[in-house]
Amino acid sequence: MGLSFANILTYIFLFASLNFEIFLLITYFETRGEVEKEKELVKNISRFPTVTVIVPCWNEQDTVSKTIYSLLDLNYPKDKLKIMAINDGSTDGTFQVLQEFKNNPQVEIYSKENGGKHTALNFALGKATSELIGCLDADSYVDAEALKNIVVYFENKEIMAVAPSVKLWKPKNILELFQKVEYGFGIFTRKMFHYMDAIYITPGPFSIFRKEVFEKLGGYREAHKTEDIELALRMQKNHFRIAHAHEAIVYTVPPNKIRPLLKQRVRWSHGFIRNAFDYRDMFFKKEYGNVGMFILPIASISYASVISVAVISVVNFFKTAHDKYIQYTTVGIHPHLPKMLTDWFYINTQLVAVIAVFTFIGSLAMIIVSRKMSEDKFYFGLDLLYYLALYMVLAPIWMSKALYNALFKVKASWR
Amino acid sequence: MIDWRKYFISFVITIAIFATAIFISNYLENQKIADLKAIQDQVSVDILSSETQYSLLEQSSCTDVASSTIPTELGTIQDKLTYSEQEQGKSSDILALKQEYSLLEIKDYLLTQKIFQKCGKTPLSIIYFYSTDNTCADCQREGYVLDALREQYPTLRVYSFDYNLDNSAEKTLIAIMKVKNNLPAMVVKGKVLYGFQSVDDLQKAMPELKTATTSK
Numbered sequence: 001m002g003l004s005f006a007n008i009l010t011y012i013f014l015f016a017s018l019n020f021e022i023f024l025l026i027t028y029f030e031t032r033g034e035v036e037k038e039k040e041l042v043k044n045i046s047r048f049p050t051v052t053v054i055v056p057c058w059n060e061q062d063t064v065s066k067t068i069y070s071l072l073d074l075n076y077p078k079d080k081l082k083i084m085a086i087n088d089g090s091t092d093g094t095f096q097v098l099q100e101f102k103n104n105p106q107v108e109i110y111s112k113e114n115g116g117k118h119t120a121l122n123f124a125l126g127k128a129t130s131e132l133i134g135c136l137d138a139d140s141y142v143d144a145e146a147l148k149n150i151v152v153y154f155e156n157k158e159i160m161a162v163a164p165s166v167k168l169w170k171p172k173n174i175l176e177l178f179q180k181v182e183y184g185f186g187i188f189t190r191k192m193f194h195y196m197d198a199i200y201i202t203p204g205p206f207s208i209f210r211k212e213v214f215e216k217l218g219g220y221r222e223a224h225k226t227e228d229i230e231l232a233l234r235m236q237k238n239h240f241r242i243a244h245a246h247e248a249i250v251y252t253v254p255p256n257k258i259r260p261l262l263k264q265r266v267r268w269s270h271g272f273i274r275n276a277f278d279y280r281d282m283f284f285k286k287e288y289g290n291v292g293m294f295i296l297p298i299a300s301i302s303y304a305s306v307i308s309v310a311v312i313s314v315v316n317f318f319k320t321a322h323d324k325y326i327q328y329t330t331v332g333i334h335p336h337l338p339k340m341l342t343d344w345f346y347i348n349t350q351l352v353a354v355i356a357v358f359t360f361i362g363s364l365a366m367i368i369v370s371r372k373m374s375e376d377k378f379y380f381g382l383d384l385l386y387y388l389a390l391y392m393v394l395a396p397i398w399m400s401k402a403l404y405n406a407l408f409k410v411k412a413s414w415r
Numbered sequence: 416m417i418d419w420r421k422y423f424i425s426f427v428i429t430i431a432i433f434a435t436a437i438f439i440s441n442y443l444e445n446q447k448i449a450d451l452k453a454i455q456d457q458v459s460v461d462i463l464s465s466e467t468q469y470s471l472l473e474q475s476s477c478t479d480v481a482s483s484t485i486p487t488e489l490g491t492i493q494d495k496l497t498y499s500e501q502e503q504g505k506s507s508d509i510l511a512l513k514q515e516y517s518l519l520e521i522k523d524y525l526l527t528q529k530i531f532q533k534c535g536k537t538p539l540s541i542i543y544f545y546s547t548d549n550t551c552a553d554c555q556r557e558g559y560v561l562d563a564l565r566e567q568y569p570t571l572r573v574y575s576f577d578y579n580l581d582n583s584a585e586k587t588l589i590a591i592m593k594v595k596n597n598l599p600a601m602v603v604k605g606k607v608l609y610g611f612q613s614v615d616d617l618q619k620a621m622p623e624l625k626t627a628t629t630s631k
Contacts, residue, residue, distance in 0.1 A: 022432075331559045331614060345498070355433065
């Protein structure tokens with residue numbers, strides 16, 4: 001067995017992936033009881049703090065109305081909840097759509113010149129006076145119980161921000177169903193990071209913060225168009241605790257075509273790479289707990305891992321295709337069943353293949369528990385099949401492009 | 416707060432899984448070597464049996480001898496050796512098996528020659544010399560041609576030899592047949608052919624193939 005550089009690299013990545021899966025699964029089995037107990041917390045909620053939800057809008061005429069209605073439908077005392085819709089220089093009919101709410105005492109509407117999401121959020125931060133402040137992207141809708149499920153975590157004085165569980169709004173086509181599994185996976189990992197005090201993203205849809213977070217750490221930054229990653233990292237760096245309310249459900253409308261999906265993921269991945277680089281001094285520092293010692297390094301390795309596995313697969317694919325082409329041009333078509341189907345001898349039993357099987361089993365275990373957590377039960381649907389088939393095709397594309405953009409300082413765009 | 420105990424446990428479990436994977440992989444690779452060895456042993460016994468039968472029946476008719484079992488599993492061994500070499504590289508186990516295989520091929524070739532001579536027929540056989548290093552650009556294509564021919568004419572016996580294998584019997588064969596290091600090279604009906612030979616080229620060189628049993 002030759003130990004080439006590619007082999008050694010593959011073993012390192014497989015070891016890291018497997019170690020991450022095991023770490024998360026151990027955390028899951030340790031905290032299973034707590035996850036169930038937390039579901040009951042909301043029944044004993046003792047007070048309802050004042051909350052401002054900022055809705056930054058840039059050309060959101062089709063969805064913003066529904067977003068605001070979902071906020072108005074929240075099961076939360078009306079006098080404790082304010083909605084600030086910020087029209088960030090939209091060029092479509094967003095401002096006209098917002099006028100529908102101008103007489104609603106819960107809704108404040110502002111218009112400003114376009115400056116990017118972070119400027120819209122900071123504009124609103126300057127006006128908000130509530131104890132808690134959050135944000136809801138204008139393409140997302142909240143479940144009626146979401147805010148109560150979030151607020152209850154603030155009864156712990158140490159918790160400075162709470163992230164919700166983000167699910168997809170009525171996923172239908174293959175790309176949406178693929179993302180459904182991804183988002184479910186996100187709910188599971190975020191909950192595990194919650195128990196590790198290692199949440200490093202406070203997602204745009206409905207993460208809620210104590211006002212003092214902004215008073216002490218300042219407002220939102222441009223942060224390579226991923227202000228939600230930067231703010232969470234800034235909080236972690238300053239030892240501000242972030243929780244995850246897994247029962248607080250927010251629905252978001254996913255991209256349903258390949259180009260917008262890739263564009264969104266390139267922006268997210270590029271944002272992670274650039275922000276992780278900006279906060280590189282947190283890596284492998286005990287003082288930043290699990291975020292510094294484990295989550296940031298492993299998340300960074302996962303990028304290198306996905307890209308390199310994809311490169312190796314593409315090289316192998318082309319090598320096989322080239323061999324088949326030579327065979328075809330030499331002796332024509334000779335269709336055969338793969339030999340491994342008739343003789344086990346031809347099944348790849350190299351170490352790297354056996355370890356890859358173990359890592360795949362670990363991934364399946366994580367998908368099963370994440371589905372149980374996000375959907376309350378496990379079932380095998382077509383979405384899982386789409387996920388298994390598409391992830392390793394699409395993820396390397398957006399990750400490679402994001403890495404390229406980060407290396408050559410190509411700016412990310414919103415849409 | 417960092418739970419170092421969990422870091423340690425997850426690290427130990429990962430190491431344990433890696434160790435299990437190493438064990439499973441080694442076990443299966445050894446099983447494959449044992450599988451190959453078993454086939455080679457069987458072929459070896461078959462050849463010995465055929466040789467013995469041949470000696471016993473030397474005075475008998477051609478039909479009696481020809482109907483004796485000549486082992487047909489050499490092709491399977493060749494396929495498996497090629498696959499194992501690609502998977503495991505040139506390990507000492509694989510090299511030992513290749514050496515043994517070369518000897519079996521030579522013995523089978525000699526026996527087949529004798530039987531066919533007794534029957535006054537020309538044996539349908541090709542002796543093929545290849546190389547696994549990068550010096551033989553056409554060996555891959557030639558391999559496809561010989562696989563296709565072997566598949567089309569099951570009675571055709573293809574004896575493949577790694578030209579660079581350090582095996583004295585094979586070196587003697589190369590010397591007797593005067594095969595130069597200009598690969599791919601083939602010995603067809605006593606004539607050495609150099610360079611890539613297509614299916615058509617080989618069919619022309621062996622017109623007897625047309626009357627041979629085909630699998631189609």
